[in-house]
Amino acid sequence: MHLWHSAMLRLVQSEAPDLTLRQLSLLLHIYLVPPPHTVRGLAATLGVTKPVITRALDSMGALGLVRRIRDDRDRRNVIIQRTVGGALYLEKLGDIIIEEGRELAL
Template identity: 60%
Template sequence: MQTLVSYVRSGQPDLTNRQMALLLLVYLTPGPHTVRGLAHLLGVSKPVITRALNTLGTLGYLRRVRDEADRRNVFVAKTNIGQEFLERFEHNIEQQEGAGERPSRERSMLFQHG
């Protein structure tokens, strides 16, 4: 919970779960990545991926690159800005783990009653 609170307070753009999943998928799995392939992997439609890519592209986290061998194909590529965003996010997680984030009384109660 503290990691997410720190993320929200950081001033970085709030990404939806779908956008974050798409970003992580592109950065953590071997490419090349296409809209069709990403839609298949996430189990969503191509328009859903396109909308998420539009947002992530506007933020500079991902970019579309036309395949020079077959101009009909478009690949989704990493960017330096996206890499930096994920590195900051990872650092935030590591800070919370290093701070010994332990279950709070409220969280313990939530899991007991949930």
């Protein structure tokens, strides 16, 4: 709990890009759960409507955290892919958590 506190505090302070709770959760899901990820699937997983995912992908795409491509086997689908920027963002978050965890353990 204290770890969450310190890590979230650092996240808010640094606030690389200011993501919402949903966006951060979405980002974690995309990067930690094996692909493929579709809009519909992500919406169902998070328990939100599809436009929420579309908008989140818009803004996170603009930040370079995530990328969309059309599925060629079923061109109705959109496949969400990871990016270098997103990987860096998560790596940074992981560092914060680890650092704060270490400090709390002293």
